[in-house]
Amino acid sequence: MRVLHASQATTEGVGRYLRALVGDQTARGWDVSVASPPNAELEALCANHGARHHRWDARRGPSLDLWSETRSIGRIARDSVPDVVHLHSSKAGLAGRLALRGALPTVFSPHAWSFLVGGSVARRAARAWERRAARWTDVFLCVGESERTRGAHAGIRGTWRVVPNAVDLDALSPATSEERSQIRGAFDLDGPTVVCVGRLAEQKGQDVLVRAWSAVRRSIPDATLVLVGEGPLRSELEQSDEPGVRLVGDRRDVRDWLVAADVVALPARWEGLSFVALEALACGCSIVATDADGMREVVGDGPDAVGAIVPVGSVSELGAAIIERLEDSGLRSSEAARARARAARFDSAGWGDRVADVLTDAVRDHGSSTRAR
16 A cells, blocks of 8 residues: 555544554555654654655745645656555645645645634635535544534535544553652642643634633732743743743653643644544543534543543633632542543554555545545
8 A cells, every 4th residue: 555644634533543553554554644844853753764755835824835735746746656545634735736736645634623723714714615625525534523513513525534543551651659759749749739731822722721720820829820831932931921830842752741730731722633632631631621513422421531622722711621620629539530431432553454444445446436526
């Protein structure tokens, strides 16, 4: 099988997904090519696994460069001669489908729909595009059931497959009491602690969390909020001057920060299915998350939930849910105890097989789906 992956995003969740596919599919003996902007880590991974990397100079958002980006991805597809093209996230989904127009088996993974972003005009235009581009999409491969549901409700018609994002349960586990105490000591954490991991950006909603923090501190004056990550919101968050907020930048020891937390906060405005949420689940954490796509799949509902789901953007409800858990050790302990068992639903074992089946089926069914369109 010859597969071409195309993605403008090379970091965070999409980058992680892409790197996992390169490793899995080259191990199958597939001929793998990747088109993306320059990224040293991704390029080294491709070289180490025998995959080819094609430089694709694409910008994150819409721009006047779209037509050159489209021509470029078309040339890469012609040069790599793939059996199937897997497009990741909105920019590759736009340029790739404009370039190919159904000429090759095409799988599109939204990794959070483009029509969740921007003002009302931009959202309407993105929905209209996705409905039109469906004719050039053999399979929509979603990272969670809520992502599929949202696309269908937006009027996008096509073949849907869902392979939820996954987590390596062997690599991530809850900490023992002794280990947790050691980690908290090393991080200089000696009071109630909330940790938020993610790119400091509008999507991840750390600005909402910081606005909620004043209410948390009024109820729990010694509480600490730790923001793990870097991004364009850093200067704004630093200028907020909210007491008890620490920005620690990008870290490799994410698991240690998660197990050090009393509560993990995930205040995203939009998602596909958050890898950080899955990591928190695997580490046995009590979670407070917004109702972005995928969060209910991770956190659950009712008596088996491992945390709270609050409306996107609600400062007051986000703060209240955090306060409730910081003040009630029994509640957060019971949620944490259920988290590891729930994580088994997202075990990475078999994940690559399921994605491979989707791509293989797209190649097999391409002729009939093209005639149907």
